[in-house]
Amino acid sequence: MTNLMFRAELRESLSMALKAVAAHKLRSILTLLGVLIGVFSIIVVMTALRVMQTQIEGEMSGLGANTFAATQFPPVYFGGPEGFEKFWRRKRITMQHAKLVKEKATLASHVGVETHLWNGEVGSRFTKSTPGVELLGGTPANFLARGWDIHEGRPLLEEDLLNSRHCCVLGNALATNLFPFATAVGEQVKFDGINYTVVGVIAPKGSSSQGNQDKFAVIPISTGLDRYGRMMRSLTIYVQAPNQSAYDDTMEQVRGILRTVRKVPPGKDDDFELFSNESLITQFKTITFSVRIGVAVISSIALLAAGIGIMNIMLVSVTERTREIGIRRAVGAKKRNIMAQFILEAMVLCQLGGICGVILGIFGGNIVAFYLGLPAVIPIDWTIIGLVICSVVGVVFGTYPAYKAANLDPIESLRYE
């Protein structure tokens, strides 16, 4: 029964609120505009940030699932050259280290080794590629550890490594660039003046606009080291754990093996870096955390100003409708009903403004995506947060006027002109 009453009251308050909003169109629109801009300011900034964040995270996700990498240098470094000296003085990671990790890491399902060899222009018998194609040296396990799926042909094989063959696997963008008319497999390509036979092509990475990720080629690392030298070269070891549950154990095991083979005394810090997609992204997020919080705070100030505007206009509206309130009280409305009526009015204004603000904000934020040529995003969490904040603003700034209305003396307010 009470439930029914409550519902009836709510419905009545809501319809009265909507009528009041509709009765003063100009005033409602201006108030609504204030909230709209407040929410727009939050959503537009957060959407723009999300667009860039998605892009950066995509670039950081170079590794396959359950994979981590070991390198001499940290992948992300902020600070002066003084701090970087420490990494320079570390021992390089050599083929021997990689071999020992491969032999001893019993928990790992695949251990790959990779190194950057050369960067430049590649030629086929048809055409030349754009400059800046990356030539990597790799092993068969890299294809699994880095999530390179084979599109056509075959990946590198152990035999290619053993015999240091002059064969290569091309990234998808590079293959279509060099061989626009037919398959690349079996053709010859020229890197740095040397011919290599194409044995396979890697499938394109995802659907995002990161075409650059596919602009590379892999040759057997043994061929690469023979050709480009082992001096001053620090390799990257990729280790793939068989599944998520074994991931941490695998990482610890590899850490132990690397410490042993690199003769790091107990108690000393590692002289190498272990990182995965997740650790990179987490690191990136911690670094940018304070920036994001600051931006969120600055962009919500406009909403505060809008809240004050709402409070002001609600106070006016309460004063104007003193008689109406008096009559409602006289015919039996409780304080609660009056309070609900005015809070609902404030919330309706806020929600209308909030919804428009969210829509405009998402559009505005994605203009950044459009300009930078990135995929558009819809930050669902911020949409919800924006609307929730809106309701909170409505309640917070609507409460005082509503309280004032509810506590008017019915007799005095009936007499009011």
Add this chain to the structure above:
Amino acid sequence: MTLWQEIKEGTVISFAALRANKLRSGLTTLGIVIGIVTVTLMATAIQGLNSAFRASISSMGSDTLYIHRFSWFNDSHAEWLKAFRRPYITLDQIEALSQQATLIKAITPFSDCRLPVTYKNRTSKSVTVLGCNEQFVNIAGNTVAEGRFFNAAEASGGRPVCTIGSGIATNLFPNISPIGKKIRVGGSTVEIVGIMSQQGNFLGAFSLDNQVIVPMRYYTLAFQHVSDYEIHIRVASMEQIEDSKEEIRGILRKIRHVPAGVEDNFAINQQEMFISTFNRIGGIIASAGLFITGLSLFVGGIGIMNIMFVSVAERTKEIGIRKAIGAKRRTILMQFLTEAAGICLFAGLLGLAIAFPLTLVIRQFLPATLSLPIVGLAVGVSLFTGVVSGFLPAWRAARMNPVDALRND
């Protein structure tokens, strides 16, 4: 009635109206105050960022050219690779350039590396070791604080002497004067002849005082064997900097045998490039920041407009009476505009009063001050907001038909 009297009367009436609705006026003011405070703080922070940047690059003189194989800013990796394949700039080429160039004040070859520096049992692990000639002191943006810079004879003789940065002096010689002492730099021993004055750090990244400056001839002997150098040149006068650049370009192209029609195989860098890059990025940050904070001011302006509309509606009768006894449109317009502008101006001043202590907080991180242009801007913007957002309501009041207005209850 003259315009001045009208303004005076309008002011009196609007102040009475504002006092009559204290809560309402207070809230409206608060809305604008928030906007003004955020905009002022953002402007101060941006200005602080700018001056921090300027202070940081002051070590590069605006009249100094830095010639190297690489350009400081490459648009693409391909461009970098192209620069990477260019032939080295050798000491002979620099010597030839210094003999042929006429529009320059000072010229020095330049190269640096990082080495540990030791005095007795104290060691500084990663110190920038610079090789250059005696003219370096006329090019770099700092002076000798104690002792002297090495002279031309020492430079051409490649003597093992050095001038050290103030950071090294305080780190390695906490209690005694370093002049005349011998330090180990990498594997060689050099004698200290002077100490440079303090310079601070470069873009917050690394200290400029953590350096040891040795004659280039000694530097090539002891520390570096690859013949690839930078050239630092101070031009004869700032007015002729473009002429100097052209002259140097011509001479270098001749010395480095660049055929006609082929692009330069070296890059002439200058401070300008840093500033323009910073301005581009800083401009984006500044406009985004001001846009976001400007939105809150805009919201405050909407609040004023809204409340002014209410106020006009409430005082319809008053307007009718004033018009009936002879007030002109202009008078009514002026009355309401004054009211709106008055609120905003007051809010602007209040906002400044609140922003001032907050700028002191910002000063902990950035060299920011609440400068006069920003104060002027804040006051101007608040007045502007008041006039713009007050205009429509005031216009509506001014256009009222006195008969209808009087009939209104």
